[in-house]
Amino acid sequence: xxxxxxxxxxxxxxxxxxxxxxxxxxGEDISVLDGADPKSGPPGVVREPVGxxxxxxxxxxxFGAYISLVTPVAISLALKIEQLAPDSPQYLGYITGIGxxxxxxxxxxxxxxxxxxxxxxxxxxxxMIGGLVGGxxxxxxxxxxxxxxxxxxxxxxxxxxxxAGVLSALTYSQADRxxxxxxxxxxxxxxxxxxxxxVIGAGIASVFIGHDLLVFLVPGAIGxxxxxxxxIFIKEDEQPAPVGTEGLDxxxxxxxxxxxxxxxxxxxxxCLGRVTFNLGLSFxxxxxxxxxxxxxxxxxxxxxxxxxxxSMGGIVAGSVGALGAGWLSDKLQRRRIFVLGSAFLFxxxxxxxxxxxxxxxLVAGSLIxxxxxxxxxxxxxxxxxxxxxxxxxxxxxxxxxxxxATLLPQAAGPALASALLVIGAPADGENYTLLFMVAAVCTxxxxxxxxxxxxxxx
Numbered sequence: 459x460x461x462x463x464x465x466x467x468x469x470x471x472x473x474x475x476x477x478x479x480x481x482x483x484x485g486e487d488i489s490v491l492d493g494a495d496p497k498s499g500p501p502g503v504v505r506e507p508v509g510x511x512x513x514x515x516x517x518x519x520x521f522g523a524y525i526s527l528v529t530p531v532a533i534s535l536a537l538k539i540e541q542l543a544p545d546s547p548q549y550l551g552y553i554t555g556i557g558x559x560x561x562x563x564x565x566x567x568x569x570x571x572x573x574x575x576x577x578x579x580x581x582x583x584x585x586m587i588g589g590l591v592g593g594x595x596x597x598x599x600x601x602x603x604x605x606x607x608x609x610x611x612x613x614x615x616x617x618x619x620x621x622a623g624v625l626s627a628l629t630y631s632q633a634d635r636x637x638x639x640x641x642x643x644x645x646x647x648x649x650x651x652x653x654x655x656x657v658i659g660a661g662i663a664s665v666f667i668g669h670d671l672l673v674f675l676v677p678g679a680i681g682x683x684x685x686x687x688x689x690i691f692i693k694e695d696e697q698p699a700p701v702g703t704e705g706l707d708x709x710x711x712x713x714x715x716x717x718x719x720x721x722x723x724x725x726x727x728x729c730l731g732r733v734t735f736n737l738g739l740s741f742x743x744x745x746x747x748x749x750x751x752x753x754x755x756x757x758x759x760x761x762x763x764x765x766x767x768x769s770m771g772g773i774v775a776g777s778v779g780a781l782g783a784g785w786l787s788d789k790l791q792r793r794r795i796f797v798l799g800s801a802f803l804f805x806x807x808x809x810x811x812x813x814x815x816x817x818x819x820l821v822a823g824s825l826i827x828x829x830x831x832x833x834x835x836x837x838x839x840x841x842x843x844x845x846x847x848x849x850x851x852x853x854x855x856x857x858x859x860x861x862x863a864t865l866l867p868q869a870a871g872p873a874l875a876s877a878l879l880v881i882g883a884p885a886d887g888e889n890y891t892l893l894f895m896v897a898a899v900c901t902x903x904x905x906x907x908x909x910x911x912x913x914x915x916x
Contacts, residue, residue: 505637512635513644515688519586519628521651522684526593527620529659529677530600530613533765536747536758537667542606547748547888548879551872553610554744558868561617565865566715566858568622572630573854580694581854582627582634589623590685594678596620601674624685626854626861631692633846633853639788641840646784649836653776653828661769664762714855717847724845724914725856727907732838732863735801735904740871741897742808742827745879749811749890753820764817768824775825779803779832787837793844793916794909796837801905803830805898812894830901838908841915 531554539549568585575581596619599612636644659677666672719726747765751758783800787793807826814820843849847856878896879888908915 505635507637507640508635508644512692513640513647515692516628516632516644517647517651518684519688520625520648521655522681523589523593523620523624523628524652524655524681525659526597526678526681527616527625528656529663530616530674531656531744533660533663533747533758534600534673534677535609535613537663537673538600538603538609538670539606540758542603542609547745548876549606550748551744551876553606553613555869555872556610557613557617558865558872560614561621562862562865562869564618564622565626565861566855567711568626569630569854569856569858570711570714570852571854572627573852579689582631582694583689585627586624586685586689589619589627590682592619593624594682597674597678598671601670620681621865624681626858628685628688629857630854631694633843633849633857634694636843638844641843642784642786642788642793642837644784645839645843646781646787646836648780648839649784649832649834650777650780652835653780653832654773657769657772657776657828660765664765664769667759667762715859717856717859722845722847724912725847725860727911728838728841728845728915729860729863731797731904731906731908731912732860733866733904734907735834735838735901736864736867737871737874738804738808738897738900738902738904739831740867741875741878741893741900742804742811744872744875745888745890745893746824748888750820752887752890753815754817764821768821771821771825772828775828776832779829779834780836781832783833784836784840787840787916791916793837793841794912796833797841798905798909800830800833800837801901803827803833804901806830808894808898808901812891812898834905841908841912844915845912 535553536547536550539547539553543549572581572585575584577584579587592615596612596615600609600616603609603612632644632648662676663673666676717725747758747761750764751761754761754764779800783796787796804827807823807828807830810823810826811820812823814823842857842860846853846860849856875893878893879890881889881892883889
C-alpha cells in the first residue's frame with residue numbers, strides 16, 4: 459500500500475472544504491510541485507483543484523468583508539464628514555489615509571503570526587473571527603462618532619479589522635489552497651465581487667441616507683453573515699507545512715515585513731506595478747462622490763439617485779471585466795496582456811470623466827473605469843499567486859508584504875489627491891481634471907511595468 463505523500467493537498471468537492479491527504483507513490487517526481495520556480499521559492503505542496511463549495515464560500519466571504527470595508531469610502535464616510543465638517547471634503551482624504559497607514563503596518567504582522575498559528579480552528583480562521591468582532595464595533599463607532607477625531611479612530615479600527623484581519627486571512631487561504639489552473643478563475647470571481655461590493659454597498663447606503671446607523675450597519679451585517687459561513691463550513695489543515703518560530707521578537711517581526719527583491723524579482727516588479735496602478739485608482743476613486751456632486755452642482759446627499767444608476771451599471775461593467783479577463787487568462791494561459799489592457803481601459807475612462815460634460819458622458823467614463831478595474835484586479839491577483847515566494851510556509855508574510863501595493867496607495871493617495879485638488883483650482887471648487895489625469899498616467903505606468911518586467915508570469 460502506498461504511503462501518503464506529505465506534500466499533497468487534496469480537496470473533496472462535497473465535504474465543505476475539508477482538506478484531506480491524497481495518496482502518492484514513493485519516489486514520485488517532485489519537480490512538478492507547485493512553486494518549483496527558483497524565483498518563487500523552493501518546491502512546495504501539490505495543490506489539487508478545490509471544490510465548488512470552497513470557491514463559492516471564499517467568494518461570498520470576500521464580498522461580505524469588502525462591502526463592509528469599502529461602503530464607507532464609497533459614500534458613508536462622505537455623508538458623515540458632510541455632517542461633521544461641512545464644505546471640507548479634504549478631511550475624507552486625511553481620515554482614509556490614516557486608516558490605510560494603520561493597515562499598512564498591521565497587515566504583514568498579522569500575516570507572520572497567522573503563518574505560525576496552530577489551533578483547532580487552523581491558522582487563518584482565528585484572525586477572521588477576531589476581525590469580525592472588531593469590525594462590528596468599528597462600524598457602530600463610525601455611525602455614532604460625534605467628531606472627526608472619533609471618526610478617524612473608528613476608521614483605523616475598521617481597516618485593522620475588516621482589512622488586515624478578515625480580508626487578508628481569506629487571501630492567505632486562497633494561497634494555501636488554489637492550484638495554478640484555478641487561480642485565474644477564482645481571482646476573476648474575487649475581482650468581480652471586489653468591484654461589485656462598493657457598487658452594492660453604495661446603493662444600499664444611499665437607500666438609508668439620513669439614518670446613520672443603518673448606513674454603516676446594514677453592509678456590516680452582510681459582511682458578518684458571509685464571513686461566518688466560510689468560518690463554519692471551510693475547515694483547515696491543523697498541521698500545515700512547518701515554519702520556523704525563531705526571531706519572533708520585535709526585531710524579527712520587523713525583518714519579516716521586508717524582503718530581498720533581488721531574490722524574488724518577479725514578485726518585486728509586480729508589487730511595484732500594483733503600487734503605481736493602485737495609486738492612480740486611489741486618486742480617481744476617493745473623491746468620486748464629491749466629483750459628481752461638484753459637476754452636477756449639488757450636495758452629496760442630493761445625488762443618491764445617480765449613485766444608484768452608477769451602481770447598477772457598474773455591476774455589469776465589473777462583471778464583464780473581472781469574470782471575462784479572469785476566465786480568458788486561464789483559458790489562453792496569458793495574464794500580463796490583460797493587465798496592460800485593463801490599464802488602458804481605466805485611463806480612457808478617467809480621461810472621459812476629466813474632460814466630459816453632462817451626466818451621460820460622466821456615467822460612460824465611470825463605467826469604463828469600472829470595466830478596467832475589474833479586469834486588473836482579477837488577473838493581477840492570479841499573477842500574485844503565480845509568483846508568490848515561499849507559498850507553503852510563509853504565504854501570510856508575503857501576501858502581507860504584497861498588500862503594501864494596495865495599502866501604500868490607499869495611505870498616500872488620498873492625502874496626495876487632496877493636495878492635487880487645490881493646484882490651479884478655481885476659487886469656488888477643486889481641480890478634478892488635474893487629479894484625474896494624474897490618475898490616468900499612474901495606471902498606465904503600473905500596467906506597463908507588470909507587462910514588461912514580470913517575466914515569470916504568463
